[in-house]
Amino acid sequence: MQVVLIEKTGGPEVLQIAEQPRPRPRSGEVLIRVFAAGVNRPDVQQRRGLYPAPPEASPIIGLDVAGMVEDVGDGVDALQIGDAVCALVNGGGYAQYCVAPAVQCMPIPRGFSFVDAASLPEVFFTAWNNLIWLARLGNGETLLVHGGTSGVGMAGIQIARHLRNATLFATAGSDEKRAVCSALGARAALDYRGRWDEEIRALTGGEGVDVILDGQAGPDTQRQLNLLRNDGRLVFIASHQGPTAEVDIRALVRRRLTITGSTLRPRPASYKGQIARELVDQVWPLLESGLIVTRIHEIVPFTQVQAAHTILDENRQIGKVVLAVDPALAETVPVPRPGS
Numbered sequence: 001m002q003v004v005l006i007e008k009t010g011g012p013e014v015l016q017i018a019e020q021p022r023p024r025p026r027s028g029e030v031l032i033r034v035f036a037a038g039v040n041r042p043d044v045q046q047r048r049g050l051y052p053a054p055p056e057a058s059p060i061i062g063l064d065v066a067g068m069v070e071d072v073g074d075g076v077d078a079l080q081i082g083d084a085v086c087a088l089v090n091g092g093g094y095a096q097y098c099v100a101p102a103v104q105c106m107p108i109p110r111g112f113s114f115v116d117a118a119s120l121p122e123v124f125f126t127a128w129n130n131l132i133w134l135a136r137l138g139n140g141e142t143l144l145v146h147g148g149t150s151g152v153g154m155a156g157i158q159i160a161r162h163l164r165n166a167t168l169f170a171t172a173g174s175d176e177k178r179a180v181c182s183a184l185g186a187r188a189a190l191d192y193r194g195r196w197d198e199e200i201r202a203l204t205g206g207e208g209v210d211v212i213l214d215g216q217a218g219p220d221t222q223r224q225l226n227l228l229r230n231d232g233r234l235v236f237i238a239s240h241q242g243p244t245a246e247v248d249i250r251a252l253v254r255r256r257l258t259i260t261g262s263t264l265r266p267r268p269a270s271y272k273g274q275i276a277r278e279l280v281d282q283v284w285p286l287l288e289s290g291l292i293v294t295r296i297h298e299i300v301p302f303t304q305v306q307a308a309h310t311i312l313d314e315n316r317q318i319g320k321v322v323l324a325v326d327p328a329l330a331e332t333v334p335v336p337r338p339g340s
Contacts, residue, residue: 003060004094004305009049012309017302022097023058025073028269029099032085036118036330037093038064039300039308039321040151041215041238042265047309053091054266062093063265064121065100066114067325068334076102084108084334086117088125088272090265094305096325103273106280109287112294113331119294119320123151124283125264125275126237127159130213133275134260135233141210142167144200144227148181148189149318152237156213158292161185163282169200169209173315180295180318197227211235218242221259228257236261295319301327 005018025031043061045051053059066086069079079085079102086108087100108117131137143160147153148170160166161184170181171192178189188203190196201208208227212234218241224234225247234257252259264272286292297317300308302325311321324330 001096006047012306015305023099025071025099027074029073030069030079030102031071032067032098033070034065034098035067035114035326037062037323037325038118040122044312057090058092060092060095064088065093065098066117086121088121101269103269104276106276108334109284113333115299115322115330118322123155124279126152127155128275130235131156135211135235137164137211140165144169144209144212146171146214148172149177151320157184162286162291171196197223216241221245222247230255233258297321299324
């Protein structure tokens with residue numbers, strides 16, 4: 001099979017197409033013939049040498065795929081050969097075939113193409129894990145999402161709006177991106193280079209927000225803590241602006257604030273499988289009805305993977321960039337198995 005390998009750490013030019021043996025599913029796994037694969041920020045960080053794969057994970061980058069089940073390992077009963085699925089994987093997504101734990105596979109939402117489906121797993125898993133499980137976003141609370149037009153940002157805004165009736169604020173870097181945040185349900189979309197904290201404080205009558213979802217960290221950490229209401233939660237999904245920050249611990253204790261963060265990749269399949277079940281139960285119906293949407297910024301042929309990474313390096317994307325691993329089938333809509 002064809003795969004994308006990282007020759008050495010660096011820019012998009014280090015990504016090269018190579019040949020490798022097709023993997024085989026182990027117990028509890030399935031083999032997926034990949035038609036489309038999502039391109040995510042962790043892929044870029046791994047290419048740069050800043051996000052090493054866990055020891056047991058495939059060294060091939062790529063965390064979400066969509067395609068057809070080609071083979072099943074021992075102990076897999078819920079899936080069968082020929083099923084159309086999308087899956088969160090622990091690596092190996094940039095390939096014509098990829099293994100995935102069966103519990104991390106989900107049916108493709110009705111009416112979605114393989115490209116559409118490949119845009120879902122990593123961002124919706126991440127948004128659900130951080131907002132619903134870690135931040136415990138409550139009904140009617142107020143949320144600030146930094147990077148509102150990233151894949152995770154768009155998923156988070158929509159989950160919070162439709163499942164928690166949250167009041168939403170977002171930051172983004174251009175008028176076009178801020179307009180998209182507003183269209184998704186943000187009460188206000190602000191320039192992340194400006195005085196977003198002062199603007200939000202004014203819009204909330206000085207109260208601030210209950211939860212902040214952020215991927216930047218660094219020197220703005222205390223600024224974000226200052227914007228939280230008492231009992232507020234600041235959740236990090238990355239630290240692009242720096243791995244350390246100076247914070248006022250006395251204020252954190254006095255105001256009962258929580259700082260937390262997560263990375264899903266090292267989590268066991270049982271943990272991710274539970275998220276998959278909750279997404280299929282609570283989010284997939286909203287995707288199928290059109291209340292929650294996915295936005296594909298660009299479909300890039302598998303052989304042009306360097307161009308796909310350049311889009312993310314230049315921060316041009318609004319939504320998801322997806323690789324068409326099998327260009328003949330990537331944009332087709334699968335027919336659900338009878339009874340599914």
